[in-house]
Amino acid sequence: MSLKYVIKEGTAGFKRAKLAVTTSIFSLFIAVLLLGILGRVSYNVYTQAMSLKEIQIEVFLFDMDERSVEEVRNQIEGEELVTNVVYISKDSASVIAAKELGAGVTELIELNFLPASFKVEVNTDSGSELVESLASRIQNIRGVDEVEYNRALLKALESNLSIFSLIGSGLGILILLAAVVLVYNTIRLTIYAKKDLIRAMKLVGATNGFIRSPFIVEGIIQGLIAGTLAVLSVFAIFEFLVPIYIPDVGIVAWPFGRWYFLVGAMVGLSVLMGWWGSRLASRKYIAETYISG
Known part of the structure; x- marks a missing residue:
């Protein structure tokens, strides 16, 4: 041809x-x-x-010693969906709250009533069901008081x-x-x-x-x-x-x-x-x- x-x-x-x-x-x-x-x-x-879908889970802790905090951290970091974990001590939490609320609330630093916590960053490709399952597993870790994230926005x-x-x-x-x-x-x-x-x-x-x-x-x-x-x-x-x-x-x-x-x-x-x-x-x-x- x-x-x-x-x-x-x-x-x-x-x-x-x-x-x-x-x-x-x-x-x-x-x-x-x-x-x-x-x-x-x-x-x-x-x-x-x-x-906008930057998924961040806040994990609030009971009062515990440094060794127990590290054990909780290791268990959270062992989760497959978790990309980063940042620890916020009670002192740091009070300082952050005072800055966010503005002038006139510096006494919050002295009260030091806010709990220590972890800010847990999760893979953004994770669906709402996987994130909810992860939050449930973290909630069951010994020493964890409460787990919060924006479920409504994610869904x-x-x-x-x-x-x-x-x-x-x-x-x-x-x-x-x-x-x-x-x-x-x-x-x-x-x-x-x-x-x-x-x-x-x-x-x-x-x-x-x-x-x-x-x-x-x-x-x-x-x-x-x-x-x-x-x-x-x-x-x-x-x-x-x-x-x-x-x-x-x-x-x-x-x-x-x-x-x-x-x-x-x-x-x-x-x-x-x-x-x-x-x-x-x-x-x-x-x-x-x-x-x-």
Whole structure:
């Protein structure tokens, strides 16, 4: 099979069905652009939510000697979810409370009535059920008086993130399907316009794979063009338009801190959709063209 022939015929479809090809590229462009915007915004929403989800458990202790405190600390540090443990003595607790409450309460330092405690930092990927189980285990440690953490905030964040993820995933799938259907229809129209040629090629022994190749190349090229345009648009939107017209939003970071992750995903996805749509259409309608002839 001649590569030159495949590329030539693959690009010829752009001239034969200009309106259909333009519509397909524009649809792919819009789909990938929306997915790119959704991906970048979603990443920033997720990172902001995770920064709020700094899980810290306060473990208040009964009065005990230093050896007992160290034993409690070792048991807490032995938990898999725990990332850091900070001890706050009774004296330190009074000083912290006095600073937080402001002037006029310095007598709290002298009263020294606040209990010693541990501030326990937990892996932020931990779910509310795991954190609740951890808090329960810590509560059962000998010498622990009370365990406190913000259960309500943690559960609310998890619930909102789940809803956001479901909505985002649903929108993404709908956009992908719509784009693939449009590529599929474009290739189908191109095949229909060349149906007489396809019949003639089959009569002289051309295989389905040979006939399909130019149409698949056409779909890939459509995807490449649409993906490139979508990437340029995402750059323009977040680097120029958003800072000018919505300055309060601030800098919308690239996923994982690097531009090429999202750019590669957008172009790759666009090419994949173009290939998939053209492959489905060519497999179905080239066979039907021969049967109907």
